[in-house]
Amino acid sequence: MLAALPALVAAATPAIPMAPPAAGLPALPAVVRNEAQEQQDARLRWFREARFGMFIHWGVYAVPAGTWKDRHGGEWIMNQAKIPVAEYRALAAQFTAARYDPDAWAQLAADAGMKYVVITAKHHDGFALFDSAYSDWNAVKASGAKRDLIAPLAAAVRSKGLKFGTYYSQSQDWTNLGGSKGRDQPWDEAQKEGDFDTYLKCIALPQARELVEKFHPDILWWDTEYSMTPERARPFFDLVVAHSNLIHNSRLGGGVLGDFRTSEQRIPASAMLGRALEVNMTINSSWGYRADDLNWKSAQQLIRNLSDIASKDGNYLLNIGPTADGIIPQPEVDRLLAIGRWLKTNGDAIYATRGSVYPQPRTWGRTTQKARPAGGTTLFLHVWDWPADGKLLLPNITQAPRSGRVLASGDTVTAGATAAGIVVNLPGAAPDPDVSVVALEFSGPVEVVNAAALPTDTGASGTLADPSKSPPAH
Ligand code: GLC
Numbered sequence: 001m002l003a004a005l006p007a008l009v010a011a012a013t014p015a016i017p018m019a020p021p022a023a024g025l026p027a028l029p030a031v032v033r034n035e036a037q038e039q040q041d042a043r044l045r046w047f048r049e050a051r052f053g054m055f056i057h058w059g060v061y062a063v064p065a066g067t068w069k070d071r072h073g074g075e076w077i078m079n080q081a082k083i084p085v086a087e088y089r090a091l092a093a094q095f096t097a098a099r100y101d102p103d104a105w106a107q108l109a110a111d112a113g114m115k116y117v118v119i120t121a122k123h124h125d126g127f128a129l130f131d132s133a134y135s136d137w138n139a140v141k142a143s144g145a146k147r148d149l150i151a152p153l154a155a156a157v158r159s160k161g162l163k164f165g166t167y168y169s170q171s172q173d174w175t176n177l178g179g180s181k182g183r184d185q186p187w188d189e190a191q192k193e194g195d196f197d198t199y200l201k202c203i204a205l206p207q208a209r210e211l212v213e214k215f216h217p218d219i220l221w222w223d224t225e226y227s228m229t230p231e232r233a234r235p236f237f238d239l240v241v242a243h244s245n246l247i248h249n250s251r252l253g254g255g256v257l258g259d260f261r262t263s264e265q266r267i268p269a270s271a272m273l274g275r276a277l278e279v280n281m282t283i284n285s286s287w288g289y290r291a292d293d294l295n296w297k298s299a300q301q302l303i304r305n306l307s308d309i310a311s312k313d314g315n316y317l318l319n320i321g322p323t324a325d326g327i328i329p330q331p332e333v334d335r336l337l338a339i340g341r342w343l344k345t346n347g348d349a350i351y352a353t354r355g356s357v358y359p360q361p362r363t364w365g366r367t368t369q370k371a372r373p374a375g376g377t378t379l380f381l382h383v384w385d386w387p388a389d390g391k392l393l394l395p396n397i398t399q400a401p402r403s404g405r406v407l408a409s410g411d412t413v414t415a416g417a418t419a420a421g422i423v424v425n426l427p428g429a430a431p432d433p434d435v436s437v438v439a440l441e442f443s444g445p446v447e448v449v450n451a452a453a454l455p456t457d458t459g460a461s462g463t464l465a466d467p468s469k470s471p472p473a474h
Contacts, residue, residue, distance in 0.1 A: 030255060030256075030257040031230065031233070031234075031237060031254070031255045031256045031257060032256075032257045033241050043244070043245065043247060043259070044247060044259055044260070044276050046115075046163060046218075047116075047163075047219075047247060047259075047260065047276060047315065048276055048315075048352075049115075049351060049352040050115035050116055050163070050315055050351070051115070051306075051309075051310055051315050051316065051350050051351055051352075051353070052112075052113055052114045052115060052306060052315065052316050052318070052339075052343070052350065052351075053114050053115060053116040053117065053118060053165075053278075053315060053316070053317045053318070054108075054112065054114045054116070054117045054118070054317070054318060054319075054320065054336075055118050055119075055167075055280055055287075055317045055318060055319035055320070056105070056117065056118070056119040056120065056319070056320055056321075056322065057074070057075050057123065057287040057288045057289075057319060057320075057321050058119060058120060058129065058149075058288075058289075058321070058322050059075065059095070059120055059123050059125060059127050059129065059288065060088065060091050060092050060095050060125055060127045060143070061073075061074060061075045061076075061077050061078065061123070061125060061288040061289075062095065062288060062289040062321070062322065062323055062324040063091040063092075063094045063095055064077055064081075064091065065289055065290060065291040065292075065323070065324070066286070066289070066290030066291050066292040066293060067291075067292060068081040068083055069081065072290075072292065073290075074286035074287050074289070074290050074293070074321070075120075075123050075124070075125070075286075075287050075288030076124070076288075077288075078124075078125045078174055079124065079174060079187075082187040082188075084187075084188045084190075085174070085175055085188050085190040085191065086190070088125065088174075088175065089137070089142065089175065092127065092142045092143040092144065093143070093144045094144055094324055095139070095143040095144050095145055095324045096143075096145055096324060096325050096326075097139070097143075097144075097145035097147070097149055097324075097325065097326045098144075098325045098326065099325045099326045099327055100145075100149065100322075100325070100326030101326065102149075102152040102153040102155070102156040102157075103156045103159075104328075105117075105153060105156065105322075105328065106153065106156035106157045106160050106162065107156075107160065108328065108333060108336055108337075109157065109336075110160040110161075110162060111336070111337055111340045112336035112337065112339050112340040112343075113339060113340045113342075113343030113344070113347060113350075114162065114318075114336075115162055115163065115351075116157075116162055116163035116164065116165060116218065116219065117153070117157045117162055117163075117164055117165065118164075118165035118166065118167055118219055118221050118317060119150065119153060119165075119166060119167060120167040120169075121150055121166040121167060121168050121211055122167075122168050122169055122173075122207065123167070123169050123288075124169045124172040124173065124174055124223075124224075125173075125174055125175055126169075126173040126174055126175035126176040126179055127139070127142070127143075127175065128207060129148075129149040129150050130148050130149070130150040130151070130210070130211070130214065130215070131148045132207055132210055133206070133210070134202065134203050134206045134207050134210070135176050135203055135207065137175050137176060150166065150211075150214075150215055151214065151215065154215045154216075154217070163218040163219070164215070164217055164218055164219075165217050165218055165219030165220070165221050166211045166215060166217045166219070166220060166221065167221040167222075167223060168204075168207070168208055168211060168220060168221065168223070169222075169223050169224065170200070170204045170208065170222055170223075170224075170228070170236060170252065171200075171204075171224055171225065171226045171227055171228050171253060172223075172224055172226060173199065173203070173204070174191065176194075176199060176203050177193060177194035177198075177199060177203070178193070178194025178195045178196050178197075178198050178199030178203075179194070179196075179199045179203065179204070181194060181195060181196035181199065182196050182226045182227035182228075183226050183227065184196075196227060197232070200232055204236075205235050205236060205239070208220065208236060208239055209239055212239060212243060212246065217246065218245065218246065218247065219246070219247055219248065219249070220240055220246060220247075220248040220249075221248070221249050221251075222236070222248060222249055222251040222252040222253075222258075223251050224251060224253075225251055225252065225253030225254075226253070227253075228252060228253025228254040229253075229254050230254040230255050230256075231254070232253075232254055233252050233253055233254025233255065233256050234254070236252055236256075237252065237254075237256045247259040247260065249261070249262050249278065250262055257275075259276065260275060260276035260277060260278050260315075261275050261276070261277055261278070262277075262278050262279075262280055263277060263278070263279045263280075263314070264279075264280055264281075265280075265281055265282065266279070267279055267305065267308050267309055267312060267314075268312050268314070269360070270312065270359050270360060270361075271311070271312045271313040271314075271355035271356060272312075272313075273313070276314075276315075277309075277312065277313060277314035277315065278314060278315040278316075278317050279305075279309045279312075279314050279315070279316055279317065280317040280318075280319065281305065281316070281317070281318060281319065282297075282319050283296065283297060283302070283318060283319055283320060283332055283335060284296050284297065284331075286321060287319055287321060288321050289321035289322060289323050289324070289329070290321070294331075296331045296335065297335070298335075299334075299335050299338035299339065299434065300434040302318065302335055302338075302339055303338070303339055303342050303434045303435055304384060304434065304435060305318075306339065306350060307349075307350070307365070307366050307368075307382040307384070307435050308366055310349070310350050310353055310355070310366070310368050311355055311356040311361065311366035311367055311368055311382065312355055312356070313354055313355030314355075318336075318339075320332045320336070342432070342434060342435070345407055345408050345432075345437075346407050346408070346432075346435065346437045348370070348378075348380070348407065348437075348439065349368055349380035349382060349407065349437045349439065350368065352370065353368035353369060353370045353380065354368065354369055354370070354371075355368065355369075356368065356369070357369060357379065357397075357446050357447075357448050358448060358451065358454065359451050359452075359454065360454065363385070364383055364384060364385045364386075364387060364392060365381065365382045365383045365384035365385065365435065366382040366384070367379060367380060367381055367382065368380045368382065369446060371445075372441075375443070375444060376402075376441060376442055376443050376444065377441075377442045377444065377445055377446050378439050378440065378441055378442075379394075379401070379439075379440045379442060379446050380437055380438070380439055380440075381394075381424065381437065381438040381439075381440065382436075382437055383426070383430065383435065383437070383438060384435055386426065386429065386430030386436060387426065390425055390426045390427070390428075391423055391424070391425060391426070392423070392424040392426060392438075393418075393420060393421055393422070393423055393424075394421045394423075394424065395420055395421040395448075395454060396421050396448045396449050396450055396451060396453070396454060397421050397422045397446060397447070397448055397449070398417060398421075398422075398447075398449060399417070399422075399442055399443075399444070399447070400415060400416060400417045400422060401415050401422070401440035401441055401442050402441045402442065402443055403440075403441045404424065404439065404440040404441065405438070405439055406426070406427065406431055406436060406437070406438050407436075407437040407438070407439055408431035408432050408436055408437070409427075409431045411427045411428075411431075412427075413425060413426055413427065413438055413440075415440065424438065424440070426438065
C-alpha cells in the first residue's frame, strides 16, 4: 500500500557504535517531516529514552468480553462474529466505566516503570471514548459511561510525569457511515451506505483533530493503513506536522513513514538502525478484554521481552485490557508490578540505553549500552542464564572493562581479556531468576571487532510472544 516516492530521510547516526543491522535498510518510500536530523532527534528523545509504555485497549468490545453467541474474539469481535451494527450499538449501554479510576491506572503504569500510556481513543468498532462533535457513537452520548473517559486519564498520566498517547483507527470503522468502505467487507446493510472519502473527511480527520486539540497527546498512534493513499493520508500527516511535539507511528499509510515503526507481537531478530522502534505486545493473547483468555505470559517472559526489545534498540508497548466497568484484571496488575520491581533495581540497563553491540543476541541473554558523559560506556549484560561455571564470554571485544558490578547485589565482578574476547567472572548464583544485570564500565566506546564473523546465535528468539491468537494482520 506504500507509494513509491523517493526517501527523504537519512538514517540517524547513533552516538555510540552499535551492531550493524542484519539486513540493510530497505529502500523506504517516504513522506516525512521536513526537518533536520537534530530536530528529529530532539523531538524523539523522550520516546527513545522511555523504552517502556502501557497500551490500553478499552471499548464496547469489553462488554461481550470475548464471547458473542457461539463466536469468540477480542476487540475484533464485532467483525469476527459479524454482529449487526444496531445490536453492537446496543451493547454500549453496558459499557459503564462504573469502577474506572484513571488515577489508579496511571499509578499502575508509573509503578510498572512505564514512561508513557497509549489508549484506544477509537478502535475499529468506531466507538470513541471521548465526546465528539462529529459522531454520536461515543462514550458520552451512546454509552452507559455517559462521560468523557480520555480527559481524566490524560490528566492523571501527566500528573505522574508520564507522556500520553491516543490510538486512533483512521481507516477502519465498522459503525460510522462510510468507515467500512476502506476494505469494503460489510456484513450489515447499514455498512453499505456512505463513502470512504466522505468518512475520512467528515469523521476521521475531524476526530483526529479533536484528539489533538482537546488532549494534546504526545503520540498519535494510527491503525490501520488499509486504503490510505498518499492523497488520503496527507491531511492526517499535515495535522501531525502542524504540532511540533506530536509524534506518530508508521501506521497511517499512504507512504507516510511516521516517527517510529511498530512491530506487532514480534521482537525483531536484531536491531535496525535509523528509525525508532516500538514493539507492541499483548500480556495474554488478546488486546481487548476477554474473560476467556487466561493465557497470561509469565512475569519472567515479560521482563525478558523488555530486555530483548531494549537490546534491539526499541520500546516495549505492553497492552492491558480493562473490563467494561473499568477494572484492570488482577493478573495484569500483578505482572506489571513485578516488572516495576525488576526495573527499580535494573532500570539503568533499560532506560535511555541503546541497543546491543552484537548483531545477534547472545545465548546467555542480551546486552544494552549507555554512553557516559566523560566518554566512557557502560555495557549492561542482561544475564538470562547464569553460567554454571560463573564465566561469561563476550566474544570479539578486545578492551577490558575498568570495573564491573551486579546491579541486584552490588557484588563486584572481574573481567579479563583473552584471545576470544572478554571473560567476565560472575559471583555465585544468579541474584535474579528472571534477568540479572551486570554493568561493565569501559573508558571508551565498546567495539566488537569483526562482528560479521560471529556465529549466528541459535538460542535467540525473535518471537517470544504467541501471535497465534491475535487478530488478522493488517
Ligand atoms: C492490529 C489490530 C488491532 C489492534 C492492533 C494493536 O492492528 O487490528 O485490533 O488494536 O493491532 O496493535
